[in-house]
Amino acid sequence: MSEFQQSVTNGEQTSSFVLKKTVVMVGMMGAGKTAVGRMLAQLLDVPFLDSDQEIESAANMSVPEIFARDGEPFFRARETEVISRLLTGAPCVLSTGGGAFLSAVNQKAIAANGVAVWLDADLELLWSRVRHRDTRPLLRTADPKATLTSLFAQRVPEYSKADVRVSCAPPVPLDRMADRVAQELLLRPDVLETANA
Template identity: 65%
Template sequence: MKWRLKKPVVLVGMMGAGKTAVGTHLARVLAVPFLDSDDEIVKAANMSIAEIFARDGEPFFRQKESQVILRLLAGPPGVLSTGGGAYLAESNRKAITASGVAVWLRADVDLLWQRVRHKTTRPLLRTADPYGTLKTMLDSREPVYAQADLVVDSLPGLSIDAMAHRVIDALETRPDVLERK
């Protein structure tokens, strides 16, 4: 099956929702570029996100993140994976809606925890109670993520390929974004 992507697809949601894994596969299936805003920030800063947080703080990171997202949205249509906090900024939401389509990969806290609990690259989870922190973050962010144009549920046991095809099914409801060739 061949598709034509007309606008950037921006994957939003919590850390561990599968934005990078699903996004990489989705881009491959759609034969479009895949970009990860976190990777682009790391390349530009020549340091890890954890190092940026430690050295410059979260507000500085969020400012750079917004600049990178604007730059990536201006490129050719592709799949863009964003950091978990990127969609929280109203300016980012407006830019994404103006240039592309936001797809929330929605996952419950237990699935997210299963995926992130052993990772040391999550600066926001470096707390005394990382599970509690994750749950609090999810509870506070869900109303913002719910503003996304499309929602695709991430369920335990679904393969990356199955999730990518669920996203394609959702995108096909938007002929302004994706059409079959």
């Protein structure tokens, strides 16, 4: 049982959760949106979806292949379509790509139908997580760290518009990060409530 589960357990009575809106994980590549999102979905006992995986499944291609063949604007248009569709389903935890929340259209759709949770990680932590991966099409440059630094500077002001900010510092295990997100969401009764079982 996680610390969060213990904190909402009342004596012998266990609590379950009622998620009222889809939780949309936003933030930089390497922030842990997919990994933390999966753990959060398990914790809340709701489905987990990943917009990049949904796009890959529909296109029968990987995100890097879509970028290479069709370009970023094409990918972003498909991303907006997928996010809009997923937001109309039952409440779940939805992980999005690092660029998804930069779109005003996506921000508006998320605000109307869900809650945006920004996993706020500092640049060094992000770099330590993405530096040895070749699955990030935007980092396929001569100086990937400089590219990441530039993306970070451009994107943080947009991420700061998210409804909920959860700091990734100091680095903590995934289950503890999921606990942190859940604790923040419980402060929003329009999003998440406990229901004693």
